[in-house]
Amino acid sequence: MAKxxxxxxxxxxxxxxxxxxxxxxxILIDDGKIAAIEKPGVLKSKADADHIDATGxxxxxxxxxxxxxxxxxxxxxxxxxxxGAEAAALGGYTSICCMPNTxxxxxxxxxxxxxxxxxxxxxxxxxxxxGAISMERKGKQLAPYHELAKAGCVAFSDDGDPVEDAGLMxxxxxxxxxLGLPLSCHEEDRNLSCGGCMNESPLSLRLGLxxxxxxAEDVMIARDIELARFTKGKVHICHVSTARGVELIxxxxxxxxxxxxxxxxxxxxxxxxxxxxxxxxxxxxPPLKGDDDIAGLLDGLKDGTIDAIASDHAxxxxxxxxxxxxxxxxxILGLQTSLPLLMEMAAQGVISRTRMVDLLCSGxxxxxxxxxxxxxxGRDADVIVVDPARTWTFSSDEIRSKSKNSPFIGRTLxxxxxxxxxxxxxVVSEGRLVSELENAVAANSK
Amino acid sequence: xxxxxxxIQGLSKSEIYRYLDTAHSFVEVSERDIKKVPTLRGxxxxxxxxxxxxxxxxxxxxxxxxxxxxxxxxSIGSSSVKKGETLLDTVRTLESMKPDVLVMRHSxxxxxxxxxxxxxxxxxxxAGDGQHEHPTQALLDxxxxxxxxxxxxxxxxxxxxxxxxxHSRVARSSVWAHLALGNEVRLIGPKTLVPEDFARGTFGxxxxxxxxxxxxxxxxxxxxxxxxxxxxxxxEHFVPNLDEYSREYCISERLLSKVAPNSIVIHPGPMNxxxxxxxxxxxxxxxxxxQQVTNxxxxxxxxxxxxxxxxxxxxxxxxx
Numbered sequence: 001m002a003k004x005x006x007x008x009x010x011x012x013x014x015x016x017x018x019x020x021x022x023x024x025x026x027i028l029i030d031d032g033k034i035a036a037i038e039k040p041g042v043l044k045s046k047a048d049a050d051h052i053d054a055t056g057x058x059x060x061x062x063x064x065x066x067x068x069x070x071x072x073x074x075x076x077x078x079x080x081x082x083x084g085a086e087a088a089a090l091g092g093y094t095s096i097c098c099m100p101n102t103x104x105x106x107x108x109x110x111x112x113x114x115x116x117x118x119x120x121x122x123x124x125x126x127x128x129x130x131g132a133i134s135m136e137r138k139g140k141q142l143a144p145y146h147e148l149a150k151a152g153c154v155a156f157s158d159d160g161d162p163v164e165d166a167g168l169m170x171x172x173x174x175x176x177x178x179l180g181l182p183l184s185c186h187e188e189d190r191n192l193s194c195g196g197c198m199n200e201s202p203l204s205l206r207l208g209l210x211x212x213x214x215x216a217e218d219v220m221i222a223r224d225i226e227l228a229r230f231t232k233g234k235v236h237i238c239h240v241s242t243a244r245g246v247e248l249i250x251x252x253x254x255x256x257x258x259x260x261x262x263x264x265x266x267x268x269x270x271x272x273x274x275x276x277x278x279x280x281x282x283x284x285x286p287p288l289k290g291d292d293d294i295a296g297l298l299d300g301l302k303d304g305t306i307d308a309i310a311s312d313h314a315x316x317x318x319x320x321x322x323x324x325x326x327x328x329x330x331x332i333l334g335l336q337t338s339l340p341l342l343m344e345m346a347a348q349g350v351i352s353r354t355r356m357v358d359l360l361c362s363g364x365x366x367x368x369x370x371x372x373x374x375x376x377x378g379r380d381a382d383v384i385v386v387d388p389a390r391t392w393t394f395s396s397d398e399i400r401s402k403s404k405n406s407p408f409i410g411r412t413l414x415x416x417x418x419x420x421x422x423x424x425x426x427v428v429s430e431g432r433l434v435s436e437l438e439n440a441v442a443a444n445s446k
Numbered sequence: 447x448x449x450x451x452x453x454i455q456g457l458s459k460s461e462i463y464r465y466l467d468t469a470h471s472f473v474e475v476s477e478r479d480i481k482k483v484p485t486l487r488g489x490x491x492x493x494x495x496x497x498x499x500x501x502x503x504x505x506x507x508x509x510x511x512x513x514x515x516x517x518x519x520x521s522i523g524s525s526s527v528k529k530g531e532t533l534l535d536t537v538r539t540l541e542s543m544k545p546d547v548l549v550m551r552h553s554x555x556x557x558x559x560x561x562x563x564x565x566x567x568x569x570x571x572x573a574g575d576g577q578h579e580h581p582t583q584a585l586l587d588x589x590x591x592x593x594x595x596x597x598x599x600x601x602x603x604x605x606x607x608x609x610x611x612x613h614s615r616v617a618r619s620s621v622w623a624h625l626a627l628g629n630e631v632r633l634i635g636p637k638t639l640v641p642e643d644f645a646r647g648t649f650g651x652x653x654x655x656x657x658x659x660x661x662x663x664x665x666x667x668x669x670x671x672x673x674x675x676x677x678x679x680x681x682e683h684f685v686p687n688l689d690e691y692s693r694e695y696c697i698s699e700r701l702l703s704k705v706a707p708n709s710i711v712i713h714p715g716p717m718n719x720x721x722x723x724x725x726x727x728x729x730x731x732x733x734x735x736x737q738q739v740t741n742x743x744x745x746x747x748x749x750x751x752x753x754x755x756x757x758x759x760x761x762x763x764x765x766x
Contacts, residue, residue, distance in 0.1 A: 201647075205644055
């Protein structure tokens, strides 16, 4: 393949938490890498390059999502690697880590390679597979971690289910320590959560819905902190949703334990009151929480306890939400809403702009030990150009995913990715997939 | 737009009295030799019960028939649900047959609310949804109390619910009603079945009082509501065993005559004698349990009448 033409992104406000940059710079992308970052003017004269005028726009590292469900193989009617990777690119994500709860589960190098081949063919954002902790995610037998890592897995998780067996968890941590890879943990004590479908609270009592108490998450976080302390293994806590969970992680970090964590935008922005009308689009796992837990999450966001925003992108067919609340599937799409929702929080002053970039880019990479999420010279050119002022309404027409399960449909969002470069490839241009634009051009010229 | 009766939460005092006043006028119908009025002739009522029930189903069926409506009972055993049909498809299929009222009992909280959202021309009556609400039971309890407290009325009362409040849809509906009437409400039982959260905000902060001991909870009550204690609660670790439960929380005549001598006692049924209530209370002079069942028919007649009639009057406006 011929070498792609260099690209210069001119006049944008460059925000990169990894290099503490927040100011006007021009960026040169060449041979798939960040080739230069200069004060405005220096790169302007570069004639053999495509120029993108980013005046008034933000230029950031591409976002990295540690927690998405792509449903392929096995449930392609909900999402495919293609549609998921495209939704990611449109949402400003250049790398997404896909959870292994597919059918079959990603517990073998064949599944890992299948995912990577599909992702390559999709030609959108980079897909980084997460392998299972246990065979078939059943919590009975360890997965072949070395083989999975060689095939391309970047972490291990049984997400969707907790690892109930503490002994198995201990051995998994010891094996993965040899690889230097983290275990991404869905924290839930099933004897405590007991089939609860919303947060246990005065409201769950009013609605007569089985409550999922926050302590069901907290006790498992506490267990895994102690196992990480004991084994020196690397634990990453998935979708933290309780104030107490954040506090436990804060203390563990102070103790020098090798632990990181993520929080999902919906746990920050939506209150448990949303389920008051039994609206299944607000049914999540862990369930949406009350004000006190949300305040605790926001504290963790501000003081750095929380390392990453992860969308927990969970596509579901509409039919599975059009049922009784207790029988509905859990989860929400996230790839196309996380960045604008975080930009909204930054605009409101909840977090700073650089902290926002840290949570979406460098923080996730720090958590999993990935080489992305930065604009450092010589690194893969994962770059997005974001219009911070663009106001748009999130509608089902905008959703690239195969499923449309999002309570944010109808919400006015501010901020959108206009350009997405994945390893220097121009995947999204002016808010549209380049592959589609090319198809449209080809169709017109016929 | 059609009216529904999905719960007591949100009803005003005057709406509650409207149901009770209407029910009062229907009590007399059931005492006649010919127990039938032509009020809902030509109306169709479907009683769809996704959960087994004897008294509520019978009560709704009799109520509809005494109003001359055509009633049909669909129960879980014979319905399409067993064949894998979704609730959405089931209620839409039934709606295609143009019933005026769908009376629904369901094991899942919020199921009638979901059905009501999916239907456009059929009134939905909640005949009990999971652990959420059971509005007609609350209304019949009120009607029973109103008959008893003829002189003083049913406002300014002290009322206590004893036992498994956590799993009781009857208690939830009744508490909303008593709060609308301005009554003092106490919830009495072990912490596992009557969690503090009830007082913290389930009905609004501080709207009800929670007691984990029976005697102080019963003290000075006008109305004692005994709730059904189920054997499953033992397996789910809510109580050690039913003996332990009944030693601490069984309502006895000895206790009532000591701390609430003027109280009346009701029970939404079915009763577990010796577990939550002793026979000397259940069968004694302060028990209104049999009247409750009689009043159930009148209350359900009132609910069906007010909902089915309101559709009719709207149509009259439209075509008149």
